[in-house]
Structures are given as C-alpha cells and as structure tokens.
Amino acid sequence: MTFENTNMFNKRIKIKQLLSGTPTGTEVVVMGWVRTFRNNQFIALNDGSTNANIQIMATLGEFEDTILKRITTGASLKIIGTVVESLGKGQSVEVKAKSIEILGDSDAEKFPLQPKKHSLEFLREKAHLRFRTNTFGSVFRLRHALAFAVHQFYNDRGFVYLHTPIITSSDAEGAGEMFRVTTLPLEGAPKNDKGEIDYTQDFFGKSTNLTVSGQLEGELGAMAFSEIYTFGPTFRAENSNTTRHLAEFWMIEPEMAFHDIEDNMNLAEAFIKYLINYALKNNADDIDFLDARLAEEEKQLPTEKRSGFGLREKLELVVNNDFERITYTEAIDILLNSNHYKKKKFQYEVKWGIDLQSEHERYLVEQHFKKPVIVTGYPAAIKAFYMRMNDGCEPGKETVAAMDILAPGIGEIVGGSQREERLDQLEARMKAMHIPLEEMSWYLDTRRFGTVPHAGFGLGFERMIQFVTGMTNIRDVIAFARTPKNCEY
RNA sequence: UCCUCCUUAGCUCAGUUGGUUAGAGCACAUCACUGUUAAUGAUGGGGUCCUCCGUUCAAGUCGGAGAGGGGGAGCCA
Numbered sequence: 001m002t003f004e005n006t007n008m009f010n011k012r013i014k015i016k017q018l019l020s021g022t023p024t025g026t027e028v029v030v031m032g033w034v035r036t037f038r039n040n041q042f043i044a045l046n047d048g049s050t051n052a053n054i055q056i057m058a059t060l061g062e063f064e065d066t067i068l069k070r071i072t073t074g075a076s077l078k079i080i081g082t083v084v085e086s087l088g089k090g091q092s093v094e095v096k097a098k099s100i101e102i103l104g105d106s107d108a109e110k111f112p113l114q115p116k117k118h119s120l121e122f123l124r125e126k127a128h129l130r131f132r133t134n135t136f137g138s139v140f141r142l143r144h145a146l147a148f149a150v151h152q153f154y155n156d157r158g159f160v161y162l163h164t165p166i167i168t169s170s171d172a173e174g175a176g177e178m179f180r181v182t183t184l185p186l187e188g189a190p191k192n193d194k195g196e197i198d199y200t201q202d203f204f205g206k207s208t209n210l211t212v213s214g215q216l217e218g219e220l221g222a223m224a225f226s227e228i229y230t231f232g233p234t235f236r237a238e239n240s241n242t243t244r245h246l247a248e249f250w251m252i253e254p255e256m257a258f259h260d261i262e263d264n265m266n267l268a269e270a271f272i273k274y275l276i277n278y279a280l281k282n283n284a285d286d287i288d289f290l291d292a293r294l295a296e297e298e299k300q301l302p303t304e305k306r307s308g309f310g311l312r313e314k315l316e317l318v319v320n321n322d323f324e325r326i327t328y329t330e331a332i333d334i335l336l337n338s339n340h341y342k343k344k345k346f347q348y349e350v351k352w353g354i355d356l357q358s359e360h361e362r363y364l365v366e367q368h369f370k371k372p373v374i375v376t377g378y379p380a381a382i383k384a385f386y387m388r389m390n391d392g393c394e395p396g397k398e399t400v401a402a403m404d405i406l407a408p409g410i411g412e413i414v415g416g417s418q419r420e421e422r423l424d425q426l427e428a429r430m431k432a433m434h435i436p437l438e439e440m441s442w443y444l445d446t447r448r449f450g451t452v453p454h455a456g457f458g459l460g461f462e463r464m465i466q467f468v469t470g471m472t473n474i475r476d477v478i479a480f481a482r483t484p485k486n487c488e489y
Numbered sequence: 490u491c492c493u494c495c496u497u498a499g500c501u502c503a504g505u506u507g508g509u510u511a512g513a514g515c516a517c518a519u520c521a522c523u524g525u526u527a528a529u530g531a532u533g534g535g536g537u538c539c540u541c542c543g544u545u546c547a548a549g550u551c552g553g554a555g556a557g558g559g560g561g562a563g564c565c566a
Contacts, residue, residue, distance in 0.1 A: 035527090036526085036527065036528090038524095038525045039523060039528055040523070040525095040528095041523070041524070041525065042524075042525050042526075042528085044526080044527095055526080057524085060523065087524055088524055089526075090525085108517065109499080110499085111499095112499070113500095114499085114527085116500075116501085116515060117527085118500070118501085119501075122500070177564090236566085238565075240490095240563085240564060240565075241490085242561080242562080242565095243560080243561090244565085244566080245564080249566070357563090358561095358562075358563085414566080415565080415566065458566060460566030462566080473559090
C-alpha cells in the first residue's frame with residue numbers, strides 16, 4: 001500500500017498525519033529535519049507539524065557510512081520507507097528506511113541547537129533557528145491557532161474584518177510615542193520660515209507616523225457595517241523594557257455600533273474564552289507540552305514563588321468561570337480594606353482618582369479574586385478623550401464607561417470603552433484636552449451624521465498568547481521581537 | 490528612563506580569604522558497541538575569564554567606567 005496525498009501539493013506525508021493512525025505496511029515519503037541521531041540507526045525526524053518526531057530506522061549495514069556521517073542534528077532529509085510497528089518503547093510506529101536522501105547538510109560543529117535544553121535567552125539570540133525547538137514549535141503553532149480563531153470568532157458573528165492603515169497622520173489618540181515615517185533626508189531636511197522641518201515637502205505632504213491603534217478608523221467602519229474588527233500590527237516608540245511590551249505588536253480591535261459597555265464586556269469575555277477553548281481543543285498536545293515545561297520550571301523556583309496552578313488547569317479555570325466584574329470605585333475600596341494595604345505593603349498611594357498601578361492590579365487579580373477581573377468606571381481624568389462620560393456622576397468624581405480586563409500573570413490584556421457618541425460632549429472633552437478639532441473633523445463626522453451608541457476594545461495579541469502558552473517573556477511569543485535597542489533579522 | 494542582578498569553553502554552569510598549569514556535564518572529533526529514546530563506553534581537541542582603566546609583587550577573583558543580557562518599576566496592549 002502506498003500513501004496517496006490528497007491534501008498537500010507534494011507526495012510526502014506530514015509527520016502529524018503519519019503518527020495519527022497510518023496503517024503499518026504503508027509506503028511513505030517523509031521529509032524533515034534531524035533532531036537527534038541515536039545509535040547510528042535511529043533518526044528522530046521533525047517537520048514542525050507536531051512536537052512528536054517520527055523515528056526513522058536505518059538498518060545497520062544497509063546504508064553507506066558517507067551518508068550516515070551526514071545525518072547530523074539540523075540536517076534535512078528525504079526518507080522513503082515503510083511504516084512498521086516499533087520494537088522500541090518510545091513510539092508505537094516508525095518508518096523503516098529504504099532510501100535516505102540528504103537534502104541539506106548541517107555542520108554539527110557549527111549548528112547551535114543541541115539535543116538538550118537551551119535557555120530562552122540563548123534561543124532569543126538565535127531567533128531564526130528557535131522554531132526548530134519543541135518549546136517554540138508549540139508556541140508558534142499556538143500563535144497560528146489563536147490568530148485563526150480570532151477570525152473565526154468574528155466571522156461567525158458577522159463582523160467585517162477592516163484593514164485600518166499602518167501609516168497615519170493622526171496623532172490625536174495619544175496612546176504613546178510614535179515612530180515617524182518620512183522620506184526627508186535626516187541631514188539638511190527642508191525648513192519652513194519658522195525654522196521647523198517643512199513636512200509639506202515630505203512624501204505625504206504632512207507629518208506621518210506608524211499607527212498606535214486602529215480604533216478611530218475602526219469606529220468609521222462600525223458606523224456603516226455595525227460590527228467590525230481590526231487585527232494588525234501596531235507600533236509604539238515607548239522606551240519600555242519589560243516582559244510585556246513590544247515596539248511592534250499585534251492588536252485585535254473590535255468596534256460595535258449599538259453596543260453599550262455591558263455588551264462590550266460580554267463580548268470581550270466571550271472572545272477570550274473562545275480563544276482559550278479553541279487552543280485547548282485544537283492544540284491539546286502543544287498545551288500539554290508547555291504545561292509540562294512550565295511544571296518543570298516551577299520546580300526550580302522557591303515554594304513561595306510558585307503559581308500553584310498548571311497551565312492547563314489555569315486555562316480551564318478561566319474558561320469555566322465568570323470573570324469578576326467590579327467598578328473602579330469598588331476596586332479602590334477593596335484595596336483600602338485589604339490587609340496588604342493596612343500593613344503598608346503597597347509602594348504606591350491608594351486613593352480615588354489614581355491610576356491603578358501594577359501592584360494594585362496584581363493584588364486584585366492574583367490575591368483577592370484569583371481570576372480575571374473586569375474593572376469599569378474609571379475616573380475621566382485618567383482616560384482617553386473618546387470614552388463616554390457616565391451620567392449622574394458626583395461633581396469632581398466624573399467617571400467614564402471604560403473597562404480593563406486584568407489577567408493573572410500579565411496584567412492588562414484588554415482595554416476598552418463605550419465611546420462618547422454625543423457630539424457636544426465629545427467636542428467639549430477634546431477642547432479640554434487640547435486636541436485639535438479641525439484635524440479630527442473626519443472622526444467627528446461619525447457623530448454629526450447618524451451617531452449611535454457604540455463600544456469597542458483592544459486586545460493585545462501577544463499578551464493573549466503569553467496567557468495561553470504560559471511564556472513569561474513577550475519576546476518569546478512573537479517571531480522576531482522589536483524592542484528598544486533590538487531589531488535583528 | 491529608573492532600580493537591581495548577571496557576563497568564565499559552542500551550551501549550561503563551578504571556580505575557596507587575590508597565588509603558580511582555570512574545571513565539570515553536555516556538544517564536537519576519533520575508536521568501540523549496536524533496538525536506541527537528549528543511546529552508551531574510552532580517548533582527544535577546544536578559553537581575549539565581556540571591554541577598558543585602576544589597586545597589587547600577583548586579578549577570573551578587589552575598585553571605577555562602558556557594553557550586552559535577565560528581572561522589577563513607570564508608560565501601556
């Protein structure tokens with residue numbers, strides 16, 4: 001019996017498929033990269049379809065020494081052989097090789113990856129090769145699965161995928177420092193009569209930047225399609241050196257007309273649970289691998305630093321329980337009444353009006369509720385101009401219909417709000433925050449012509465992947481991380 | 490940007506109160522063995538102790554500056 005490939009565009013069988021019940025006796029073509037070569041007979045071959053390797057048996061005496069010498073870690077092979085029951089213990093089937101073709105050699109002395117555990121820091125410096133490890137194999141298969149699930153979730157619910165621009169001229173949102181986009185020469189850029197750089201001579205005839213958010217453009221789409229989402233790269237030139245910030249990251253931003261803050265929260269919670277469920281269902285092997293990896297890592301930690309939860313256990317807990325929903329005011333009360341506060345263990349002051357610090361968010365999520373928490377109704381003074389002012393606030397304690405979702409281990413994973421749909425209120429807020437109304441005229445048109453209550457949020461895709469994979473450093477969940485002072489590849 | 494820790498072989502790390510020729514495991518090479526599971530055994534090669542300046546008879550070890558990296562904080566997703 002010969003394997004007939006109906007799904008692929010070549011004749012080979014992928015290892016994942018081979019391992020999931022290909023009958024013994026089938027003749028197959030397998031291609032992949034050598035993970036290890038044991039005993040001069042057993043090749044562990046991997047093609048990235050799964051962490052499991054297929055064991056290729058090269059029977060002693062059947063192959064030239066000159067070929068065997070070239071079967072080194074990292075080399076690529078084409079194997080033609082027969083699926084047979086394995087006599088060894090580590091696998092149920094293996095492929096008995098009839099022919100071994102070396103597609104690409106890998107100098108054993110120079111190939112940096114060894115069949116052993118490497119540190120994540122080392123692999124980060126070898127980011128172009130780290131996909132060939134089990135850990136990064138699992139992480140990036142999960143990243144793919146989650147990206148796919150994002151589209152499936154919104155598509156199933158009738159959202160339109162809107163591609164908002166990467167290059168923008170709007171810097172109104174103030175979401176952070178921006179990367180300037182220009183074709184003007186750095187040296188001797190043209191100046192106007194005020195001595196400033198003359199951007200009218202620049203490529204776009206004005207000053208432009210890389211986007212920090214697609215939200216404002218997303219709102220334009222929502223005012224026609226009712227529900228849209230964006231999913232694309234976002235750029236922030238902040239000098240942030242942390243395990244949860246990137247200069248280039250991917251964000252998902254749904255925007256929904258006719259939705260209020262409650263609807264927004266319901267959607268966000270359902271979305272996060274959908275993504276986790278999708279990963280649990282479709283990438284069980286990868287989750288289990290990362291779960292085991294994390295458990296191993298936890299063993300190295302002192303008892304008080306251990307999370308006490310396995311990865312799978314944590315994910316199932318999130319999926320099977322409602323997120324806690326509290327107002328900002330309630331959050332402040334909880335913090336003020338905590339023993340943690342009474343023992344003066346918070347470094348930053350706690351009082352109504354402050355922006356919640358990491359330590360406060362972590363206390364709420366990890367100590368108090370021990371599950372994801374949605375905080376709503378933040379003070380207007382610390383939030384963006386487009387967020388809807390809550391009605392009936394005590395003077396001096398104005399709040400907006402904002403919501404942040406805080407997740408254990410990574411903090412803020414979602415930030416969103418109901419938008420201010422009332423033109424007069426919005427303009428008043430923009431003036432107070434010194435945002436030039438003329439430049440934002442296109443945005444204000446949404447409020448001038450058929451404005452509706454609407455809401456939306458942004459979910460940091462890498463933070464979501466961190467949560468699902470348990471990876472603690474955000475640089476390990478994006479293929480080629482861009483961070484301050486670091487832009488390799 | 491701030492605080493803090495780290496930098497010794499390709500990798501992971503040890504290196505005593507400053508002392509003579511800087512070690513181990515893995516990787517690599519050679520040989521042996523052959524149903525292995527990060528194969529095993531033997532032998533061997535492999536070092537700008539991050540860089541510079543200083544203290545000292547003597548610096549991997551002590552001091553200063555710089556570079557790179559980790560963790561935490563701020564900013565946020």
